[in-house]
Amino acid sequence: MIVNNQNYQSVWADFNNKRIYCIDQRALPFRFSILELNNLNDISNAINTMAIRGAPAIGITAAYAIWLSHYYNDGNINLILQDYNRLISLRPTAINLKKGADYVFSAINENINNSQVYDRAIEFANNEMNACYKIGTYGVELIRAIHNKSNKTVNILTHCNAGWLACGDYGTALAPIFEANKQNIPIHVWVDETRPLNQGSRLTAWELYNEKIPFSIITDNTGGLLMMKHKVDMIIIGADRIARNGDVANKIGSYLKALAAAAHSIPFYVAAPISTFDFSLDSGDDIPIEQRNSLEIQSIQSYYNDEWISSELFPSDYQSINYAFDITPAKFINSFITEQGIYKNINYLIKQFYS
Amino acid sequence: MIVNNQNYQSVWADFNNKRIYCIDQRALPFRFSILELNNLNDISNAINTMAIRGAPAIGITAAYAIWLSHYYNDGNINLILQDYNRLISLRPTAINLKKGADYVFSAINENINNSQVYDRAIEFANNEMNACYKIGTYGVELIRAIHNKSNKTVNILTHCNAGWLACGDYGTALAPIFEANKQNIPIHVWVDETRPLNQGSRLTAWELYNEKIPFSIITDNTGGLLMMKHKVDMIIIGADRIARNGDVANKIGSYLKALAAAAHSIPFYVAAPISTFDFSLDSGDDIPIEQRNSLEIQSIQSYYNDEWISSELFPSDYQSINYAFDITPAKFINSFITEQGIYKNINYLIKQFYS
Numbered sequence: 001m002i003v004n005n006q007n008y009q010s011v012w013a014d015f016n017n018k019r020i021y022c023i024d025q026r027a028l029p030f031r032f033s034i035l036e037l038n039n040l041n042d043i044s045n046a047i048n049t050m051a052i053r054g055a056p057a058i059g060i061t062a063a064y065a066i067w068l069s070h071y072y073n074d075g076n077i078n079l080i081l082q083d084y085n086r087l088i089s090l091r092p093t094a095i096n097l098k099k100g101a102d103y104v105f106s107a108i109n110e111n112i113n114n115s116q117v118y119d120r121a122i123e124f125a126n127n128e129m130n131a132c133y134k135i136g137t138y139g140v141e142l143i144r145a146i147h148n149k150s151n152k153t154v155n156i157l158t159h160c161n162a163g164w165l166a167c168g169d170y171g172t173a174l175a176p177i178f179e180a181n182k183q184n185i186p187i188h189v190w191v192d193e194t195r196p197l198n199q200g201s202r203l204t205a206w207e208l209y210n211e212k213i214p215f216s217i218i219t220d221n222t223g224g225l226l227m228m229k230h231k232v233d234m235i236i237i238g239a240d241r242i243a244r245n246g247d248v249a250n251k252i253g254s255y256l257k258a259l260a261a262a263a264h265s266i267p268f269y270v271a272a273p274i275s276t277f278d279f280s281l282d283s284g285d286d287i288p289i290e291q292r293n294s295l296e297i298q299s300i301q302s303y304y305n306d307e308w309i310s311s312e313l314f315p316s317d318y319q320s321i322n323y324a325f326d327i328t329p330a331k332f333i334n335s336f337i338t339e340q341g342i343y344k345n346i347n348y349l350i351k352q353f354y355s
Numbered sequence: 356m357i358v359n360n361q362n363y364q365s366v367w368a369d370f371n372n373k374r375i376y377c378i379d380q381r382a383l384p385f386r387f388s389i390l391e392l393n394n395l396n397d398i399s400n401a402i403n404t405m406a407i408r409g410a411p412a413i414g415i416t417a418a419y420a421i422w423l424s425h426y427y428n429d430g431n432i433n434l435i436l437q438d439y440n441r442l443i444s445l446r447p448t449a450i451n452l453k454k455g456a457d458y459v460f461s462a463i464n465e466n467i468n469n470s471q472v473y474d475r476a477i478e479f480a481n482n483e484m485n486a487c488y489k490i491g492t493y494g495v496e497l498i499r500a501i502h503n504k505s506n507k508t509v510n511i512l513t514h515c516n517a518g519w520l521a522c523g524d525y526g527t528a529l530a531p532i533f534e535a536n537k538q539n540i541p542i543h544v545w546v547d548e549t550r551p552l553n554q555g556s557r558l559t560a561w562e563l564y565n566e567k568i569p570f571s572i573i574t575d576n577t578g579g580l581l582m583m584k585h586k587v588d589m590i591i592i593g594a595d596r597i598a599r600n601g602d603v604a605n606k607i608g609s610y611l612k613a614l615a616a617a618a619h620s621i622p623f624y625v626a627a628p629i630s631t632f633d634f635s636l637d638s639g640d641d642i643p644i645e646q647r648n649s650l651e652i653q654s655i656q657s658y659y660n661d662e663w664i665s666s667e668l669f670p671s672d673y674q675s676i677n678y679a680f681d682i683t684p685a686k687f688i689n690s691f692i693t694e695q696g697i698y699k700n701i702n703y704l705i706k707q708f709y710s
Binding site for chain 1: 548569572606611664
């Protein structure tokens, strides 16, 4: 997508310099800066601290990381395996991380050279970004259908950031929104702030602002009232992992919005590439829920006197607990928007996977 | 309640000095300070900026304010009426504000002196605080019943602050919790942060910490997951206004918790004195929802280098919308905990009111 008249992906690899670069998502929306990642320590740190975040984006980063590991370890499979294991344990909930690492790691053998490993990583990244682009072209039809019926601005609520920052390019939940805007379908986006790390008010809002798409930031508490007052036409969220039965792990708070959508008969969509599906798990009960440092709740990153600072919301001896994801049961999801089309249930995708 | 070994109410009147005092709720939990309110400007400012907040507490403040107005206007009913009108328009959602002002204003005539007006205000305040005390003694039985069944720690979720700060003394939603603690029933409280003004993580947490009651602060997004994982035994919230059909206006986000409680068959209680009921309104549709300044979402108050500062969460040209309350329909409320007892529906109270 375009930033300051230049085309960017949120993470990319430089073959010649043996480096990975990413947009530092911690610095947005106040600063646009690029991080240079030279080794697995840099990459781990960027993923842990959410400089790179979003299930597809960390999957792509993992693919690039295995390429870098192959280079620095001179193709030594045992050393690469150590890096692989470290990588996939960085964040437990999003399966894409493992999918990206697997895609490249599985191709490594004695006969492959580093340039070919790089090509393999690029192939994974391009597949993911193409998938996101297709999610946009399929998903826009859902928005168009609502607009055709009402002839009014379509109000779409989204939670967290499932935009191009989270995906390398295009986005998952935001891809249909970008596409609708391109096709001049009138839309307005309700942007859930998304505590504790405010990916909504920082990142989704920044992406929409850049594209000149009308939006309003709301607290995570607000969606229920808006749905009751008929101010939401549809909800689209992304996903971090989707089990075989269609249960979805996504950013904490997604489930509360799904319950409200069900109560008010508002369609609730999950947009995700096939790489986010984990057919090895029976249900959402089996998806590990990441518990992050409670400091993310006790302190807050904000902009003060032209710099980012960390300050306190309550005394550090007050206990807090920070679950990063929740599970939305399949029954609350109207359809899945994927690069293969829109599915009311995922049996077709499961059949394909096992065929 | 006790702070630093001294008994406090959250707002009180001083007859001799013709002043109202309140605990400055904006400064908590990092600073405990007392505000002196000398006139209607001071009072208006304290209510507008949430130095005093909570439906019963602003009702009590309004009662005291009419007494002050009577004193400074030498009993001139037209001038007092001007103050009355200004007072009751300060915050539209909580009906207690008007109830408190009415209680004192309705007693004013040519034959009443300022000392008698003061007594009338004190009477209203004492009625409210006694009501809260009784809410605690009735409500504790609901907690005890759960404990008797499970013989385990009772996990109670609450939203916003409906503690003694919000009520002069004792609290509404927190009154049964304080009482359970006094009676050694083992409890743990899930404290919703309550964006945007964080009354949960600032005020409810502060109150529980002072009473040594175990609690964990969570983001407003977290309750759905906790209920799904069987980590919540009951929910108790306060109320800002309750319509004739039992629909409840309370802090934005209450409704999302009520929906999740219903989905998981977790009892959802609303604790409120009779002064919070507005039998003149048919349903929640008729309750005005206060929309507050969006700056409360765009900027944040936090503690930095030993002082409260205001900093930015996103650029000021990003649009945000700040609804302060939502409506929880009566069907999602198991019972109302009032000073007259626990009611599954409020027909009994309505009959009393009209008899």
